[in-house]
Amino acid sequence: AASLRDLADRRHVLIGTAVDTTALAEDSAYRATTAREFSSVTAENVMKWEVVEPERGRYDFSAADELVRFARAHGQQVRGHTLLWHNQLPAWLTEGVADGSIDAKELRKILREHITAEVTHFKGRIYQWDVVNEVFEEDGSLRDSIWLQQLGPSYIADAFRWAHKADPKAKLFMNDYNVEGVNAKSTAYYELAKKLRAQGVPVQGMGVQAHLDIQYGFPTDLAANLARFDRLGLQTAITEADVRMFTPSDPAKLARQASDYRGLLAACLATKGCASFTVWGFTDKYSWVPGTFEGEGEANILDADFRHKPAYAALREELAKR
Numbered sequence: 001a002a003s004l005r006d007l008a009d010r011r012h013v014l015i016g017t018a019v020d021t022t023a024l025a026e027d028s029a030y031r032a033t034t035a036r037e038f039s040s041v042t043a044e045n046v047m048k049w050e051v052v053e054p055e056r057g058r059y060d061f062s063a064a065d066e067l068v069r070f071a072r073a074h075g076q077q078v079r080g081h082t083l084l085w086h087n088q089l090p091a092w093l094t095e096g097v098a099d100g101s102i103d104a105k106e107l108r109k110i111l112r113e114h115i116t117a118e119v120t121h122f123k124g125r126i127y128q129w130d131v132v133n134e135v136f137e138e139d140g141s142l143r144d145s146i147w148l149q150q151l152g153p154s155y156i157a158d159a160f161r162w163a164h165k166a167d168p169k170a171k172l173f174m175n176d177y178n179v180e181g182v183n184a185k186s187t188a189y190y191e192l193a194k195k196l197r198a199q200g201v202p203v204q205g206m207g208v209q210a211h212l213d214i215q216y217g218f219p220t221d222l223a224a225n226l227a228r229f230d231r232l233g234l235q236t237a238i239t240e241a242d243v244r245m246f247t248p249s250d251p252a253k254l255a256r257q258a259s260d261y262r263g264l265l266a267a268c269l270a271t272k273g274c275a276s277f278t279v280w281g282f283t284d285k286y287s288w289v290p291g292t293f294e295g296e297g298e299a300n301i302l303d304a305d306f307r308h309k310p311a312y313a314a315l316r317e318e319l320a321k322r
């Protein structure tokens with residue numbers, strides 16, 4: 001049978017997955033499925049700041065390089081995740097800011113150096129970078145983070161400019177959760193993109209993570225939301241799709257999950273500039289969900305034994321449509 005990537009190729013869309021690089025190294029079934037089913041990969045963790053710059057100015061790209069090599073060997077593209085976030089920062093950075101040994105001027109320099117070093121390292125090998133991740137609160141105000149506190153709101157434009165300078169060809173994204181529908185948070189991104197583009201800041205994409213839960217309604221205005229970014233001239237992408245539920249699953253829950261995955265993909269396929277659809281892991285064997293949401297899990301398209309769930313079939317059907 002045709003794989004997801006075979007079908008996606010015909011639709012000129014990339015189908016991606018987040019990759020747990022430990023599983024990739026140790027689990028041959030995981031490795032084989034990653035290679036067979038996907039045309040794009042995202043590092044689930046190993047391109048994040050705490051991993052790539054564990055000490056100031058000492059970079060360790062070894063785990064990420066391993067993934068980039070794997071992708072190249074299997075004809076896959078790589079999404080970069082992520083240059084600036086408030087999570088998974090190295091201790092030297094957060095502690096330095098907290099104890100005052102890193103002041104605002106120094107922090108701005110650190111951010112510039114980090115973005116420049118990472119984007120330069122992967123230059124030409126990353127098609128989309130999540131430059132800023134999760135920078136807004138639900139109400140559409142900028143998230144309270146060390147970046148906002150120390151540098152003020154201009155850190156966002158700076159981050160895009162520095163990234164663009166280091167790799168002018170990579171498409172530069174903003175990325176967040178709870179921005180599927182048209183709401184205060186997604187509208188804040190829309191307004192920010194409009195403003196930055198008017199100022200000539202190289203913002204080129206909006207990433208919608210799409211961590212859904214079957215207990216909430218499907219965001220039926222997803223396609224309309226993607227369309228407004230499209231009209232601004234931005235690429236869009238579904239970057240971290242998964243659909244969790246309270247476990248154990250049952251046929252009704254799995255059907256609802258399949259319908260949600262299908263809806264996410266359909267909205268992307270309906271949007272001209274939606275260039276990639278990425279799931280945040282593909283097997284229930286490895287998932288961030290149970291560790292974060294008490295009692296929830298089974299969020300992926302294959303079960304823990306790599307058997308196809310109804311959600312896998314739904315994605316295939318949707319891709320196979322004319």
Ligand code: G3I
Binds near residue numbers: 087209
């Ligand atoms: O690497 C250490 C390991 O050395 C240690 O022994 C182990 C014990 O806890 O922890 C390991 O680190 C964990 C890391 O994943 C790598 O497995 C962290 O504790 C754990 O918190 C971390 O979770 C990641 C999470 O981001 C952190 O915020 C998840 O794997 C990853 O899926 C998740 O991804 C995020 C996206 O980047 C942004 N959007 C939301 C998404 C889900 O939270």
